[in-house]
Amino acid sequence: xxxxxxxxxxxxxxxxxxxxxxxxxxxxxxxxxxxxxxxxxxxxxxxxxxxxxxxxxxxxxxxxxxxxxxxxxx
Amino acid sequence: xxxxxxxxxxxxxxxxxxxxxxxxxxxxxxxxxxxxxxxxxxxxxxxxxxxxxxxxxxxxxxxxxxxxxxxxxxxxxxxxxxxxxxxxxxxxxxxxxxxxxxxxxxxxxxxxxxxxxxxxxxxxxxxxxxxxxxxxxxxxxxxxxxxxxxxxxxxxxxxxxxxxxxxxxx
Numbered sequence: 307x308x309x310x311x312x313x314x315x316x317x318x319x320x321x322x323x324x325x326x327x328x329x330x331x332x333x334x335x336x337x338x339x340x341x342x343x344x345x346x347x348x349x350x351x352x353x354x355x356x357x358x359x360x361x362x363x364x365x366x367x368x369x370x371x372x373x374x375x376x377x378x379x380x
Numbered sequence: 381x382x383x384x385x386x387x388x389x390x391x392x393x394x395x396x397x398x399x400x401x402x403x404x405x406x407x408x409x410x411x412x413x414x415x416x417x418x419x420x421x422x423x424x425x426x427x428x429x430x431x432x433x434x435x436x437x438x439x440x441x442x443x444x445x446x447x448x449x450x451x452x453x454x455x456x457x458x459x460x461x462x463x464x465x466x467x468x469x470x471x472x473x474x475x476x477x478x479x480x481x482x483x484x485x486x487x488x489x490x491x492x493x494x495x496x497x498x499x500x501x502x503x504x505x506x507x508x509x510x511x512x513x514x515x516x517x518x519x520x521x522x523x524x525x526x527x528x529x530x531x532x533x534x535x536x537x538x539x540x541x542x543x544x545x546x547x548x549x550x
Contacts (some may be wrong), residue, residue: 320419321492324500327422355423 309338314348315373322348323355326378330361333380341376342369349374397426397545399538404550405434405461406470407479407494413438413550414497421504426545429501430538431529432511436518437461438498439508439525454519464498502528507541509533 312329314322322343329339343349353363356378364377398420402413413429421427431439442448443463447455469478486493492500501508510525512532522532533541 316490318489318491320415320422321496321500323422324418324492324504328500328503351423359424 307336307338308334309340311340311342313342314352315342315344317348319347322352326352326356327359330356330378330380335380337380338364339378339380341378342373343376345372345374349376352376353378395545396424397428397542399428399430399542399545399547401538401547401549402429402431402435402438403433404470405437405467407467407482408469408471409550410435410438410464410467411494411497414494414501415492416548416550417506418497418500418504421501421506426507427501427504428507428509428538428541430509430511430533430542432514434461436510436514436520436525437467438464439510439529440464440520441524441526448524449519450521451519454517457518458520464494467494502526509538509541 310329310333312325314325317325326339326341333339341352343352349366353366353376356376357363362379364379365375367375369375398416400413400417402410404410417427417429440448440463443465445459445462445466448458449455466476467479468476469482472478483493508529510520510522510529510532512534515521515532522529
């Protein structure tokens, strides 16, 4: 089981979702993806769409300023 | 009304499907097509893009201007239409300068370029199809397109594939 980090704070729609989805598809079941993202659309929708696709959202926490961290388990 | 028909009517339709008819080969409209396609695929939608007429240029193997097609007129037409890299913008094209400006601005503003969106669509396994009739007119073969192009279809098959989801014409 490993943790992979992904920073999408500089990305815009649709690459925020696209990069998350591609990163998740490369993980093994049980692996964790640590996503750094900004408020607004990415924060609202990355955890939601991950849940909808059957991934487990372990944590959503505030990091600094507008940046948040989401932990997703495959 | 029979029980089978009743079941069919009350059966929830799968809303997680987006089918796009990509008719325009314009740069800006292709950006819209691939933004929607990749965004939808990334949030779990099944995505189908049916390329027809000018839209076919987006999935040609040769991305610049090339004499693609069989026969004199299709080859000539193919050259003037070009591929993904020679797609004009729908307004204020300025003899092909505008797409270059857009590509520059997109890179500068850290927004995915058209080429990056197409690569993302491939990575997300978006289903890409070509229109059989338009290919026939333009003298194009399946081998003239990127190998990610899944199949060559007609209207009836596209309607079957898109049934139960949302369909857009761009």
